[in-house]
Amino acid sequence: MTKALITGITGQDGSFLAEFLLQQGYEVHGIVRRVALEDPGRRLSRIAHILDRIHLHPASLESYPSIFRIMDKVCPEECYHLAAQSYVSYSFDDEFSTINTNIDGTHFVLSALKEKCADCRFYFAGSSEMFGKVCESPQHENTPFHPRSPYGISKVAGFYLTQNYREAYGIFACNGILFNHESERRGFEFVTRKITNTVARIKFGLADRLDLGNLDAKRDWGYAPEYVRAMWLMLQQDNPDDYVIATGESHTVRDFVSRAFDVAGLDWEKYVRVSETLYRPAEVCELKGDARKAQKVLGWQPEVTFSKLVELMVEADLTNIHAAHENLAVNQ
Ligand code: NAP
Numbered sequence: 001m002t003k004a005l006i007t008g009i010t011g012q013d014g015s016f017l018a019e020f021l022l023q024q025g026y027e028v029h030g031i032v033r034r035v036a037l038e039d040p041g042r043r044l045s046r047i048a049h050i051l052d053r054i055h056l057h058p059a060s061l062e063s064y065p066s067i068f069r070i071m072d073k074v075c076p077e078e079c080y081h082l083a084a085q086s087y088v089s090y091s092f093d094d095e096f097s098t099i100n101t102n103i104d105g106t107h108f109v110l111s112a113l114k115e116k117c118a119d120c121r122f123y124f125a126g127s128s129e130m131f132g133k134v135c136e137s138p139q140h141e142n143t144p145f146h147p148r149s150p151y152g153i154s155k156v157a158g159f160y161l162t163q164n165y166r167e168a169y170g171i172f173a174c175n176g177i178l179f180n181h182e183s184e185r186r187g188f189e190f191v192t193r194k195i196t197n198t199v200a201r202i203k204f205g206l207a208d209r210l211d212l213g214n215l216d217a218k219r220d221w222g223y224a225p226e227y228v229r230a231m232w233l234m235l236q237q238d239n240p241d242d243y244v245i246a247t248g249e250s251h252t253v254r255d256f257v258s259r260a261f262d263v264a265g266l267d268w269e270k271y272v273r274v275s276e277t278l279y280r281p282a283e284v285c286e287l288k289g290d291a292r293k294a295q296k297v298l299g300w301q302p303e304v305t306f307s308k309l310v311e312l313m314v315e316a317d318l319t320n321i322h323a324a325h326e327n328l329a330v331n332q
């Protein structure tokens with residue numbers, strides 16, 4: 001059994017990756033914050049259905065000794081470093097904690113891995129936010145970075161730390177440059193889930209308005225389960241490398257809104273209100289990825305279309321809200 005360690009296993013991607021690796025016959029270990037073990041109902045909800053098949057270890061991304069101890073104990077053959085403060089908007093409000101957690105966390109994981117299990121293959125969750133103010137479109141592996149947020153800056157630093165551990169110490173370390181990927185497990189603070197969840201609440205009479213920021217921003221949105229497979233493929237190659245993972249299609253937030261309301265049979269213009277307070281101090285206006293290298297080398301290709309993605313997220317939220325409604329009625 002190959003042993004894998006996932007940081008950020010409680011997040012959207014971590015939960016899909018854990019499921020995927022179990023299906024491949026892996027022994028799956030995950031790093032979680034101690035508070036998560038104390039409040040599993042809420043904090044481990046995305047992995048509740050696989051808890052009996054994975055091994056969780058409490059540690060803090062901010063503490064080198066705690067990461068070092070887990071590397072020493074588990075000694076994984078593959079390590080997927082997904083943990084991060086991942087919400088771009090919040091990174092403007094608390095730039096210090098985002099930068100400290102994301103950069104130090106990556107550095108600690110890489111350094112502990114070099115000391116304790118240098119043969120372990122390493123994946124870093126890089127991001128299309130690194131391209132930021134893009135100088136060409138679509139963006140590929142050689143497009144220059146121009147990050148526009150503390151989050152983006154922290155990911156550029158993680159990207160170069162990963163490259164440096166590969167070049168200086170011979171670690172099998174790969175950067176995934178993943179464009180936005182969403183699912184029914186997406187956090188509620190991200191625009192896609194905020195939209196689909198509010199659409200479902202409006203449909204059931206639990207909300208009457210959706211406040212949004214910049215509707216003109218364009219993103220290359222894919223389906224998360226397909227993206228975790230790409231992470232795994234990167235670590236199965238003969239040589240470590242960096243890959244863009246994207247659909248190659250870009251849509252505005254307005255397109256997402258319109259399609260989501262449409263799926264629920266509602267007219268979005270009656271409910272959406274633009275609020276200047278939700279604009280970012282520096283915006284990434286348009287992202288669109290060129291994943292031809294991943295297609296050629298990894299044989300990776302996305303299948304879920306934009307339209308299908310929105311549909312499946314709205315339908316999942318309609319089902320969730322309906323079930324919560326029924327439970328409430330039964331308990332009253
Ligand atoms: P997510 O749902 O926000 O999950 C983030 C994970 O990081 C959670 O498990 C969270 O744990 C953990 N974490 C955050 N701060 C931590 C800390 N101080 N100590 C320990 N754990 C901490 O993010 P995601 O969408 O799955 O994304 C996974 C990774 O890919 C992130 O690094 C993200 O930046 C990157 N990425 C995501 C996308 C995307 O579109 N989804 C695109 C490119 C790159 P808690 O549950 O305890 O908070």
Ligand code: GDD
Binds near residue numbers: 190
């Ligand atoms: N969150 C949010 N909330 N975004 C809004 C809103 C709103 O009310 N209104 C408009 N937007 C716009 C943002 O300004 C941004 O241009 C776009 O919607 C997408 O925002 P998010 O869903 O928060 O995602 P993101 O693109 O900033 O970041 C995500 O993708 C990155 C990859 O490009 C995150 O998953 C990052 O962790 C990831 O690296």
